[in-house]
Amino acid sequence: MAMNVPYEAIGKGFVQQYYAMFDDPTQRPNLINMYNAETSFMTFEGLQIQGAIKIMEKLTVSKVSFRRSEMNAVAVPHIHIFVSKSVMRESLSFQKINRIITAIDSQPMFDGGVLINVLGRLQRVSSIPQIKKKTIQRLLMIVQTDEDQPHAYIQTFILKPIGTSFYVQHDIFRLALHDTADEDPPHAFSQCFVLKPMGNSYYCQHDIFRLNIHDSA
Secondary structure (H helix, E strand, O other): OOOOOOHHHHHHHHHHHHHHHHOOOOOHHHHHHHEOOOOOEEEEOOEEEEOHHHHHHHHOOOOOOOOOOOEEEEEEOOEEEEEEOOOOOOOOOOOEEEEEEEEEEEEEOOOOOEEEEEEEEEEEEOOOOOOOHHHHHHHHHHHHHOOOOOEEEEEEEEEEEEOOEEEEEEEEEEEOOOOOOOOOOOOOEEEEEEEEEEOOEEEEEEEEEEEOOOOOO
């Protein structure tokens, strides 16, 4: 299969659609349709997960069951993600997330897939419960301090072609946290490799390097 020429547009279109769904509490469960039931893998902060159901158990705050149905294609420029008419049998609540994308690096793969590496920052926004007026002042400081500072992160996707669309075969997520207190610490970086077998060894077919530098003070 030939390499996908509009790989950069595919990468940006996928990232935009994926995070739009992830960051919307009502849409996040629909991410299950971007993963394969058996051949999708996720590494979340070092934890290895396989299969769409297990991945969604990690990404959502409670389990959700779906019913299989026909598949409808949702069009994005240069990319189609198949979204099934799945039925949620359980209501969910999620924390909101503020997200800033710093860079998206993509490479075409020889099987028609796309390798995507995302550098960004995210901030958890806690929901505010119903409280009595007399406790507002006391809780205001707690609520404000619970708004944690933005954290840098790296997320890598490998999209595999399926018909005229793609699914996420590999997904690696890691917060860019380092154990350092230096006044002038070394610059953080992320580097993603894809190794391909060659006889009884391997060669590096894909290599994406990015310094973790964000436009922020």
